[in-house]
Amino acid sequence: MRFSFTADQRLLAETVREVLAKTCPPEAVRAAAAAGPGSAARPGPAWRALSDVGLLGAHVPEEHGGLGLTPVDTVLAYEETGRFAVPGPLVETAVAAPPVLRGDTGRTEAIAAGALIVSARPADSPYLPDADLAGLLIVAGPGGEVAIAEPDAGTSLTPHASVDQTRRLFTADLPETGRDQAAAEAFDRAALATAAQLLGLGRRLCGDAVAYAGQRRQFGKAIGTFQAVKHQLADVAVGLEFAAPLVYKAAYALAHGAATAPREVSAAKNAASEAAHRAARTALQVHGAIGYTDELDLQLWLNRVWALRSAWGDDGLHRARLRQALLAPQRSRIARLP
Structure with a gap:
C-alpha cells in the first residue's frame, strides 16, 4: 500500500506544533504539575x-461545531501533543468522548468549543485521569456498557498516586446510568491517539539525547563520539522509525472502517510504547545522574512516557489482542479439518 499524508493533514500538525511552542513550553508543564485543584495552570493555556x-x-461532526475529521487527519497532530507533553485529559476529551456522546448535541458542541473537559477510562483500568478537572466522567464496563455521569451528581472522586503529576489519577463510584454505545470504537481511537503521543514523546527524547550527547564530555571527548553511545541512539531512532508506519497504518484502518482495525491499533500501541520506552531509557542513560533530578526538563517527558504506556491498554492487553487476532483464522481452519 502506498500512502502519504495530504498537505492539509501536515498543515494541521504544523499549526498544532506552532501554537504549542508558544503555549506549552516546559515551564507550563511544570506549572501544571505543581498546581493545586482548580488552578488555571491545569490544564493550562494550551487547552x-x-x-x-x-x-x-x-x-466532532461539523453540524455540532466540529471539523468531522478522521484519525488519519489528526494522527500527526497528536504526535505533536506528545512532543510537548500537553497537560490535561486531551485524548479522553477530544478522541474517546465524541463516539460515546454521538447524538448528544449539547455536550459534543461544548467539547468542540473547549468548554467541556471529559475524563474517561476503558474497562481494563480503574483510573480516571484528571477527573478533578472534568465536567463529565465516562467509564466503560467489561460488557461494553458505558456509564456516564457529571461529577456533581453524587459522584465521589478518590485520588491516587501518579508517576506523572500533570496526569493525576482518580477512581470514582458512578451512578448506574448505562449506555451500550461505541465503547469499542472509543477505545481503539483513544489507543491510537495515545500511540501517536508516545511516538511524539519518543522523538522528543531522542532529539534531546542526541543534543546532550554532543555536549556532555568524558575523557576529554563528547560522549556522542563514543561508538557504544552512537549504537544506543541509533537503536532508538530505528525503533521510532519502525513504529511510525504501524501507527499510521492503524489510523488508516480506523478511518476506513477496516475489519482489521483493532489488530492494527494494538500493533501500533505496542510498537510505539516499546519505542518510546527505549527512547526514555536511553535518554536517561545519556544524561547520567542529572537525568534523575526534577530540575531537568527531561523528567517531564520521562514521566509522561511511563504514564502513557498503561493508558488505553497496557502492553500485555494489546499483545493479547494482537495474538488473538492473528491466531483466530488459523484456529478456525484447524476446527474445519476433517
Whole structure:
C-alpha cells in the first residue's frame, strides 16, 4: 500500500506544533504539575489554543461545531501533543468522548468549543485521569456498557498516586446510568491517539539525547563520539522509525472502517510504547545522574512516557489482542479439518 499524508493533514500538525511552542513550553508543564485543584495552570493555556485551532473538535461532526475529521487527519497532530507533553485529559476529551456522546448535541458542541473537559477510562483500568478537572466522567464496563455521569451528581472522586503529576489519577463510584454505545470504537481511537503521543514523546527524547550527547564530555571527548553511545541512539531512532508506519497504518484502518482495525491499533500501541520506552531509557542513560533530578526538563517527558504506556491498554492487553487476532483464522481452519 502506498500512502502519504495530504498537505492539509501536515498543515494541521504544523499549526498544532506552532501554537504549542508558544503555549506549552516546559515551564507550563511544570506549572501544571505543581498546581493545586482548580488552578488555571491545569490544564493550562494550551487547552484553549488547541480549541482555537480546532483539535478539540476535530472528531466532532461539523453540524455540532466540529471539523468531522478522521484519525488519519489528526494522527500527526497528536504526535505533536506528545512532543510537548500537553497537560490535561486531551485524548479522553477530544478522541474517546465524541463516539460515546454521538447524538448528544449539547455536550459534543461544548467539547468542540473547549468548554467541556471529559475524563474517561476503558474497562481494563480503574483510573480516571484528571477527573478533578472534568465536567463529565465516562467509564466503560467489561460488557461494553458505558456509564456516564457529571461529577456533581453524587459522584465521589478518590485520588491516587501518579508517576506523572500533570496526569493525576482518580477512581470514582458512578451512578448506574448505562449506555451500550461505541465503547469499542472509543477505545481503539483513544489507543491510537495515545500511540501517536508516545511516538511524539519518543522523538522528543531522542532529539534531546542526541543534543546532550554532543555536549556532555568524558575523557576529554563528547560522549556522542563514543561508538557504544552512537549504537544506543541509533537503536532508538530505528525503533521510532519502525513504529511510525504501524501507527499510521492503524489510523488508516480506523478511518476506513477496516475489519482489521483493532489488530492494527494494538500493533501500533505496542510498537510505539516499546519505542518510546527505549527512547526514555536511553535518554536517561545519556544524561547520567542529572537525568534523575526534577530540575531537568527531561523528567517531564520521562514521566509522561511511563504514564502513557498503561493508558488505553497496557502492553500485555494489546499483545493479547494482537495474538488473538492473528491466531483466530488459523484456529478456525484447524476446527474445519476433517
